[in-house]
Amino acid sequence: MSVKTLLAAASLVAMAATAQAEVKVGLITTLSGGGASLGIDTRDGFLLAMDAAGRDDVEVIVEDDQRKPDVAVQIADKMIQSDKVDILTGIVWSNLAMAVVPAATAQGKFYLSTNAAPAQLAGKGCNPNYFSVSYQNDNLHEAAGAFAKSEGYSKPFIMAPNYPAGHDSLNGFKRFYGGELAGEVFTQLGQTDYAAELAQIRASGADSIFFFLPGGMGISFLKQYADSGIELPVMGPAFSFDQAILQAVGDAALGVKNGSNWSKDLDVPANATFVSAFEEKYGRLPSLYAAYGYDTANLMLSALDEAEPADADAFRAALKAAEFDSVRGKFSFDTNNHPIQDIYIREVIKEGDIYTNKIVATAIEDRSSAYVADCPMQ
């Protein structure tokens, strides 16, 4: 019974929205507490694009989710019920996205993901109103797996924290690597000491290391790795080698290969514009999250040129067409509303005093996601 009622309620809300000329966008992201740096970059990237467009008929409401799922839900409720937003975006973390996205799309709102894109939402749980502008969570890990294969590594040691994104990570790596492993370890989420894992790596006879340890965990691991005397090629997804994190890791990260669908040296005109505008406005180099935020805003703006969100079908079609200049160059949506894009391998380098990345190879061309077939939208 309730689904029908809900949809009816949603269409009423949608009708009410047409009365207003203005489009409202709710940006929910992490601005305080641990992980705030990611949310701040997301917000800054998004607002940079909005400023450049200079449209005064679009209002962006920014709120801090404190990285707490219940707070994110509360803010989403507020934005939907009280601010009457048409579009939601901005969440960094998969667990927060899982808390907000299904309920928001069930109420007929559009959700554009600037980062988190968990497997459920790409497969069985896909939704016509949910678009991931960033990637599907597994993509960057898959790139590392493909790279490991192409480099001819035969015994990588792989590790990730023991939580859903960690499991997806190792699965993504294995999907494109496909060979034998020296070891597979799940660490504790939030773990700060990796001495035990490093000892295991040394004893395992591995020829390379793949790890996914977001945030402070990655910093800890890299510092301890650099001091362990182990000298193996290291791979990972871009998250642990992002602009903000690299400065805290220092030399320990130099030379690490990481899978990414964006880099500041990516030779695309839109990217050059973005990087210089971001540096000029905020006085620092943009990160991956800033790039996703920027692309998301531009995608949304391109669709708003075609249709009002109130006209859901037309707006959806305009989003799906993805007629915007992505900083990533080639960009289109697959049937499950997740991107088809090239994924690269970057290497950590030092430019003057700043640690940053440069692209060294293309790992996978035109990658979609592993869960397309599970999605009922075809």
Place this chain on the structure above:
Amino acid sequence: MSPILLAEQVLNGLQSGVMLFLMAAGLTLIFGVMGLINLAHGSLYMVGAFAAATVAGLTGSFLLALVAALAAAAAAGALVELLVIRRLYAKDHLDQVLATFALILIFSEGTRWLFGSFPLYLDIPEALSGTVTLPGGIAYPAYRLALIGVGVAVALGLWWLNARTRLGIRIRAGENDREMIAALGVDIGKLYTLVFALGAALAGLAGALVGAIQSVQVGMGEPVLILAFVVIVIGGIGSIKGALIGALLVGLTDTLGGVLLPELFKLFTDPASAAASGSAFASMAIYILMAAVLIWRPTGLFGART
């Protein structure tokens, strides 16, 4: 698993135990003397790490960074004691919990306000980088060996302080009878500030030492704080010896549990799910240890019997 690898893991367990001891010793000292439960002890750990990272960034000297960490944490501790904590001694544990919980919020957000949300950089000193080869062919990071050394030195120093110095006598007297020590003509207010600053300095030292091989960021103190609680519950509140034994037990259980449980599960299931479920149970190992100790000895291994 080879004996050499096992030996290395035992060493790792000892090293993490020794660092936990620095935290737990301060907590248990403060509780023993002043009867205060301090949730904000983890914040002092963070203060130490941030001070060290800042000074290391400015001067490039790790030694100066350590000195700064000790000084900053001790000063923050003394300041907090003078402004807030001393008003809590006469209050019940509930008020102490709430007030020190409030201090966590102030310290965490205040630090973020001053330093921003991005993690800071702090590296180990050049002289201690790289590994040393131990008997049996274990290549072990020199810095971690140094950490074990520092921990042992602090343990010995605390023992010496407690058993051989005037301050130690006063501390022990304070644990037994507060009125008695006031009657002896000791300025109890000063003693309390001193003890609190000492505990804070130990936490700050731990933060700086560990910060060099981990991530220096806001919120780094709370997970360590909770582990330190487990340590002193196991060791017995108020007992430095208990804190040492408890810290080593927790360090070893945590490290070896994380390594051995997934191996154990591999006997029953495929490697990927063994790694996952083994790790899930390993995360509970120290708490199960704590529960077992409580069933056996409700006041911890070296706690006062009631």
Place this chain on the structure above:
Amino acid sequence: MAEPVLATHGLSKAFGALQASDGISIDLRPGEIHAIIGPNGAGKSTLIAQICGALAPDIGRVEFLGRDVTRASTEARAARGLARTFQTSALAMEDTVLQNALLGALGASGRPWRFLARADRDASLRTRAEAALEAVGLADLAELRTAELSHGQRRQLEVAVALTLAPKAFVMDEPMAGLGQEGSKRLTGFLDGLRAQAPILLVEHDMDAVFALADRISVLVYGKVIATGSVEEIRRDPRVRDAYLGEEA
């Protein structure tokens, strides 16, 4: 001679090098007041703690109503009918006088697991509590907060709570402490009548009260009972005079 209600056999307890109880064997017979006296640090409080179950003896036994209760908990002993008063009043200070008495009645009823009924409207609890307050003369103050009672009134309330238990024996730890002459006299008169209800093991410093009340006296010095006898026997006993009374003379 009647069977003793309460008896200890060779109770010993050491704290480190200090022998707080050293083979103490005493008994309490029906209808009597048996006073325990001794200088400070003689081990009276340790003895009471062992009799009431707050402290386990190293060796020795405690028998109550003919059964060995050495290993029974404080609450089990209380439930069997052993009522005690505390040296420093142990009362719920935030609660009213009546509530403290009701607590005793509730303990005696053995039915605390009632969650929705009102304790102060339970007729049997209330009757019992009010009778006890009446007996010690606190009936008028029933609704007063206990913290507002004077020291002497608190001592009375201690006794009243013990009364609500309708016990088979009382163990009283210095009930006269801090009462002043007038109060002591009144309480002495009250305890005098109480022995008909149940015998009293009385630890007391107030010698006037002890000599006025006791049927028998035991003298405790350094954890040992050095003499037991009637008031006259104790007065005359040279060892007692040496060890204890001597210092007061």
Place this chain on the structure above:
Amino acid sequence: MSRESWLNAALLLALVVVPGWALWADEPFTITLATRAVIFALAAVGLNIALGMGGLVSLGHAVFFGIGGYAMGILASHAQNYTALMEWPFVIEGTKSMPVIWLVAVAASSCAALVIGLLSLRTSGVYFIMITLAFGQMMYFFAISWPAYGGEDGLSIYVRNGFPGLNTLVPIQFYGICLVWLCIALLLYARLMRSPFGLALNAARQVPARVRAVGLDPRRLQLVALVISGGITGLAGALFADLNRFVSPSMLSWQMSGEIMVFVIIGGVARLFGPVAGAGFYVLLEHLLGGVSEFWQIFLGLFLLAVVLFGKGGLVGMIAGRRRDG
């Protein structure tokens, strides 16, 4: 009527008037906020039984809150996916019915309280605080790393669970359900306070030696108090999960335990309406200050310090003065 009674009546009135106004003014989010406050208040009433009456400083009440939440999440997710919760030795199906979920939530969290209580009540005072905190952390890590029910991602329920005769998706109707539960819990608290059990428990907090001396076991009284307390907090957890249509390990985190305790303390420990005042104030503060500054928690911290150092008896104490029974 005493000042505290007036204050209580005013708070109760606010719980009816504010959402009523929101309904009239078409401000559905205010109703959502009020629902959040009411659910937090319910959790805090639960804690107040252990803390206020029993004197048990539990820093692990998020365990019960989270278990209640997971009871809802697990049952509803099975119903949502049409899979059985258990097939052997007998089949248990998931459900979307609130009453069943509540029953399971209360039973499960009470059982958890029993187990934790049996272990942690072997000790007291500061040990108890640390042990409850540690057990909370254990459950938190377990929930994160155990993959079966979403791990850190938690469980999303697409549609709120149902209650016979009501449309729970309408904010005001769901609010009504939560308010009724809060009133029931407050009534229970008031009755407990004056019951024989409450009398004994109150005394066990103040003078355990006296309670033993009248033949009652204070530990057993406290254990029962913890079980009741855990059950109520668990019920609040189930409602909270339904409010968010989502449950995740963050409900089990030690910060959550701290927040539930903060509700009780800023409202007033052992005051009937303390948790209501505390939770209401907290939600308001979070909503207002959160919009003003990223660093609003500094102000929250300073405010908490002020309450501890200068404000005896929390908000209710400051307004209504010293506690009076009867």
